Amino acid sequence: MALVDRILLGPGPSNPYPEATAALSAPLLGHLDPEFLRVLDETCARLRRVWGTENARTLPLSGTGSIGMEAAFANFVRPGDVVVVGVNGLFGERMVDVAGRYGADVVRVDHDWGQPVDVERVLAAHPEPSLVAAVHAETSTGVRSDIKELSLAVHRRDQRALVLADCVTSLAGIDVQVDAWDVDIAYSGTQKCLGVAPGLAPFTVSERAWDRRVQRPPTWYLDLNLIGAYVDGSSGGRTYHHTAPTAMIASLHAALGRILEEGLDTVWERHRAVGARLHEGLADLGLTLFAAEGHRLPELTTVRVPEGVDSAKTRQILLTEYGVEIGPGVGAFASSVWRIGLMGHNARLDRVELILGALHQILSRS
Amino acid sequence: MALVDRILLGPGPSNPYPEATAALSAPLLGHLDPEFLRVLDETCARLRRVWGTENARTLPLSGTGSIGMEAAFANFVRPGDVVVVGVNGLFGERMVDVAGRYGADVVRVDHDWGQPVDVERVLAAHPEPSLVAAVHAETSTGVRSDIKELSLAVHRRDQRALVLADCVTSLAGIDVQVDAWDVDIAYSGTQKCLGVAPGLAPFTVSERAWDRRVQRPPTWYLDLNLIGAYVDGSSGGRTYHHTAPTAMIASLHAALGRILEEGLDTVWERHRAVGARLHEGLADLGLTLFAAEGHRLPELTTVRVPEGVDSAKTRQILLTEYGVEIGPGVGAFASSVWRIGLMGHNARLDRVELILGALHQILSRS
Numbered sequence: 001m002a003l004v005d006r007i008l009l010g011p012g013p014s015n016p017y018p019e020a021t022a023a024l025s026a027p028l029l030g031h032l033d034p035e036f037l038r039v040l041d042e043t044c045a046r047l048r049r050v051w052g053t054e055n056a057r058t059l060p061l062s063g064t065g066s067i068g069m070e071a072a073f074a075n076f077v078r079p080g081d082v083v084v085v086g087v088n089g090l091f092g093e094r095m096v097d098v099a100g101r102y103g104a105d106v107v108r109v110d111h112d113w114g115q116p117v118d119v120e121r122v123l124a125a126h127p128e129p130s131l132v133a134a135v136h137a138e139t140s141t142g143v144r145s146d147i148k149e150l151s152l153a154v155h156r157r158d159q160r161a162l163v164l165a166d167c168v169t170s171l172a173g174i175d176v177q178v179d180a181w182d183v184d185i186a187y188s189g190t191q192k193c194l195g196v197a198p199g200l201a202p203f204t205v206s207e208r209a210w211d212r213r214v215q216r217p218p219t220w221y222l223d224l225n226l227i228g229a230y231v232d233g234s235s236g237g238r239t240y241h242h243t244a245p246t247a248m249i250a251s252l253h254a255a256l257g258r259i260l261e262e263g264l265d266t267v268w269e270r271h272r273a274v275g276a277r278l279h280e281g282l283a284d285l286g287l288t289l290f291a292a293e294g295h296r297l298p299e300l301t302t303v304r305v306p307e308g309v310d311s312a313k314t315r316q317i318l319l320t321e322y323g324v325e326i327g328p329g330v331g332a333f334a335s336s337v338w339r340i341g342l343m344g345h346n347a348r349l350d351r352v353e354l355i356l357g358a359l360h361q362i363l364s365r366s
Numbered sequence: 367m368a369l370v371d372r373i374l375l376g377p378g379p380s381n382p383y384p385e386a387t388a389a390l391s392a393p394l395l396g397h398l399d400p401e402f403l404r405v406l407d408e409t410c411a412r413l414r415r416v417w418g419t420e421n422a423r424t425l426p427l428s429g430t431g432s433i434g435m436e437a438a439f440a441n442f443v444r445p446g447d448v449v450v451v452g453v454n455g456l457f458g459e460r461m462v463d464v465a466g467r468y469g470a471d472v473v474r475v476d477h478d479w480g481q482p483v484d485v486e487r488v489l490a491a492h493p494e495p496s497l498v499a500a501v502h503a504e505t506s507t508g509v510r511s512d513i514k515e516l517s518l519a520v521h522r523r524d525q526r527a528l529v530l531a532d533c534v535t536s537l538a539g540i541d542v543q544v545d546a547w548d549v550d551i552a553y554s555g556t557q558k559c560l561g562v563a564p565g566l567a568p569f570t571v572s573e574r575a576w577d578r579r580v581q582r583p584p585t586w587y588l589d590l591n592l593i594g595a596y597v598d599g600s601s602g603g604r605t606y607h608h609t610a611p612t613a614m615i616a617s618l619h620a621a622l623g624r625i626l627e628e629g630l631d632t633v634w635e636r637h638r639a640v641g642a643r644l645h646e647g648l649a650d651l652g653l654t655l656f657a658a659e660g661h662r663l664p665e666l667t668t669v670r671v672p673e674g675v676d677s678a679k680t681r682q683i684l685l686t687e688y689g690v691e692i693g694p695g696v697g698a699f700a701s702s703v704w705r706i707g708l709m710g711h712n713a714r715l716d717r718v719e720l721i722l723g724a725l726h727q728i729l730s731r732s
Contacts, residue, residue: 004401005393013394013612024613025391027371028379028563030691035370062565063429063587066608070587098586189609197394197613199428199565218584220464221429221436242432243555246379247390247563248614325396 006319007346009355010327011139011300012169013191013198014343016255020196023254024247031244037233039253040244044231046256047202050171050194050264051186053178057205059231060252061187061222062245065168068187068201069098071222072133072164075213076185079103081130086117088145089138090330091166099133102218113333114302116295117145119153131162137170139192140330142291142302142339144174148181155182162209168192171202172259173271173299173343184209190248193271193299195344196255199248255344271298271347278342281356285363290329290337299347301340302329306363311335314362322358372685373712375721376693377505377666378535379557379564380709382621386562389620390613397610403599405619406610410597412622413568416537416560416630417552419544423571425597426618427588428611431534431555434567435464437588438499438530438551441579445469447496452483454511455504456696457532465499468584479699480668482661483511485519497528503536505558506696508657508668508705510540514547521548528575534558537568538625539637539665539709550575556614559637559665561710562621565614621710637664637713644708647722651729656695656703665713667706668695672729677701680728688724 008015016024029036048058061067073095077083083104085095088111099106109125111117117134132154136147151163162184170176173193178186184206190196205213205224217223221242229239259267275298279289282303290302305311311328312335318324329337342351374380382390395402414424427433439461443449449470451461454477465472475491477483483500498520502513517529528550536542539559544552550572557564571579571590583589587608595605625633641664645655648669656668671677677694678701684690695703708717 003392004395004399006395006399006401008394008396010396010398012609013396016394021391021394025387026369028374028382028387029370029372030374030376030379031564032376033370033372033685033691063433064609064611067429067587070585074585094586101582101584101586191609197611198397198609199611199614216467218467219436219440220460220467221433243378243430243557243564245430245563245565245614248565248611319399325399 005323007324007351007354009341009346009351010325011339011341012189012343014195014341014346016197017195017258017345019258020251020255024197024251026250029246031246032238032240036246037238039250040231041233043249043253043256046253046260049260050256051178051204052176052180053204055178055204055206056232057210057224057228059203059227060249061201061203062242063201064198065187065189065201067222068189068203069095069166071203071224072185072187073098073102073104074217074219074222075224076162076209077102077104077131078214080105082107082126082128083131083133084109084122084125084129086122086134086145087111088115088117088141088143089113089135090140091135091138095133095166113141114143114290115292116143117150119146119150122150123153123157128158129161131164133164135166136176137167137174137297137300139169139300142297142300143295144297147183148177151181151183162212169297169300172267174297175268178204190252193343194252194255196252197248199245200252271342274342274347274349274352275299275301277349278340278352281352285356285360299341299343302337303340305336305338309363311338317362318358324355324358326355371689373690373717373720375707375712375717376691377705377707378555378709380561380707380712382563383561383624383711385624386617386621390563390617392616395612397612398604398606402612403604405616406597407599409615409619409622412619412626415626416622417544417570418542418546419570421544421570421572422598423576423590423594425569425593426615427567427569428608429567430564431553431567433588434553434555434569435461435532437569437590438553439464439468439470440583440585440588441590442528442551442575443468443470443497444580446471448473448492448494449497449499450475450488450491450495452488452500452511453477454481454483454507454509455479455501456506457501457504461499461532479507480509480656481658482509483516485512485516488516489519489523494524495527497530499530501532502542503533503540503663503666505535505666508663508666509661510663513549514543517547517549528578535663535666538633540663541634544570556618559709560618560621562618563614565611566618637708640708640713640715640718641665641667643715644706644718644722647718651722651726665707665709668703669706671702671704675729677704683728684724690721690724692721
């Protein structure tokens with residue numbers, strides 16, 4: 001059967017870095033093999049560099065990006081804790097859902113979709129929250145919120161409050177600095193700017209948060225006390241928890257090696273440059289960007305579907321005639337917005353010209 | 367850097383089927399691509415055949431085998447439910463832990479490690495349990511328990527009780543018949559007899575269990591109501607939940623294709639034959655098997671470390687000089703038992719003679 005080969009310019013997954021694909025099919029190692037444990041340790045060390053942190057507890061969780069969100073609330077929220085969530089898209093909405101399941105007293109601060117989270121409003125929502133959460137790069141709207149400003153402001157007011165940042169679509173695409181920004185808990189997914197297939201959720205925890213962790217969370221699979229005893233070999237021992245997804249971790253290890261070799265600054269600049277060129281090219285096509293100006297992600301662009309154009313049909317033609325996947329909008333914007341990703345290995349000028357040329361051709365027909 | 371190439375004869379992961387490895391590195395598809403959804407639907411259909419079930423709710427969960435256990439208790443146990451667990455090894459112990467986290471009133475029925483679960487004792491433990499759980503193939507001890515007898519007995523007494531079976535190390539290695547045995551909830555892992563890298567947990571649910579599911583479980587990531595809305599396309603729509611691990615699912619799809627092409631009966635017979643030859647060969651070396659006779663798994667053999675032999679050192683020599691991984695025992699048997707797996711692609715006569723020959727050489731030295 002012929003293989004189907006796509007160019008993945010949607011909101012993720014993105015086409016992996018070639019090194020990541022090669023590592024996926026390398027000979028499989030056992031999860032307690034000394035060679036694999038060396039790869040795991042090095043993966044955690046590389047993740048620290050990409051996260052901009054020295055957090056000892058930095059590791060890939062065994063699930064797709066959303067498992068990072070679940071682990072965050074499961075391990076750091078107790079019933080009755082006040083959790084303030086800045087909601088400006090689907091993933092902020094999801095935080096409200098997940099935090100509620102773990103018993104949090106959730107205070108949601110709603111924003112129009114397409115706008116960034118307003119730091120002052122989030123601060124004003126509650127005088128003494130246990131945890132403040134927001135999404136750095138909203139995958140549903142293509143908006144960047146200022147997590148640095150939010151985190152520093154929360155901690156200026158209360159050193160004990162925890163700050164949680166969803167970095168699923170930001171890590172290794174735009175500037176993320178966990179330590180410098182004083183973020184306590186952050187997670188990402190491998191299938192976006194990290195350039196790996198979906199299946200792992202890089203996760204990092206500050207000492208401040210670790211000291212306040214739940215000792216026996218409702219979830220066994222995501223109990224960081226148990227996972228840590230396997231991942232952290234610094235004390236000499238490794239306690240088996242669950243069988244680590246060794247092929248996926250080897251793949252992440254390879255992609256991180258590629259990213260660090262290129263240099264994080266260069267990787268960010270590459271994303272910035274292709275995003276700017278895409279935004280410019282879309283404007284030249286007469287299209288209007290959706291996300292608020294000044295807060296647009298370079299790695300994930302939202303653009304309004306022109307009046308009279310069938311959104312789904314256009315995506316269908318892109319897929320079948322050009323082999324190119326882009327994403328629809330989310331929720332109320334499902335048929336009025338497109339999402340175009342230029343992430344990781346796809347943050348390249350050839351991808352930009354491909355999608356601009358194809359869109360131009362298709363829109364000219366209608 | 368040279369790749370390390372192991373022969374994985376431990377308790378899993380096992381070396382994947384070549385088709386599974388090839389599919390892992392095939393061009394990546396998006397989780398909403400029609401081509402991928404076709405692969406996903408076919409994967410679920412193939413899983414039904416391997417599970418021996420027509421359960422509509424049969425799907426791969428996005429995590430390693432243990433996430434299957436977590437999903438089972440999270441979705442089908444309410445606080446205060448009486449859950450009887452047959453405990454005859456590490457994974458029975460784990461069930462007690464996980465069920466407790468979800469608020470179950472757990473009644474544990476302990477057995478000596480190395481013995482199968484005693485159906486009469488499990489039945490006698492409580493007159494009207496909500497759920498009865500046991501491990502089909504105990505990975506920690508190499509023992510098979512009679513899930514068929516247990517499940518039919520439970521349902522003869524009470525049609526409403528649910529039966530949960532851990533099939534992590536049995537599925538696609540030995541006979542599993544979810545429908546014929548009237549099992550309600552079962553899960554497995556991809557890295558054992560299914561011959562795929564670790565990262566997915568095949569899961570199946572009967573109608574009886576589905577009708578009694580928890581409507582809003584504490585976990586969002588494993589909420590089967592939400593996952594089902596994405597996986598089940600029979601009603602025409604697919605609601606995005608989390609980004610499915612598309613590469614891993616393509617790999618499982620390929621391995622299942624290989625298994626069904628060979629034929630399930632033939633696959634089971636292959637496991638049976640190599641297990642029997644290994645047991646015979648180990649006896650010829652003067653070694654003693656650990657698991658109770660009549661209840662020994664062909665795909666995972668436990669054998670006592672001979673008096674005076676250093677267990678860890680022997681495994682170390684196997685790994686470094688022969689490139690062969692076998693497993694240590696678990697818990698009290700960590701240094702007195704070895705675990706030798708012949709699973710999936712490794713259920714082959716050449717693997718048996720390799721491990722027998724290597725063990726003979728190493729033990730002759732000491």
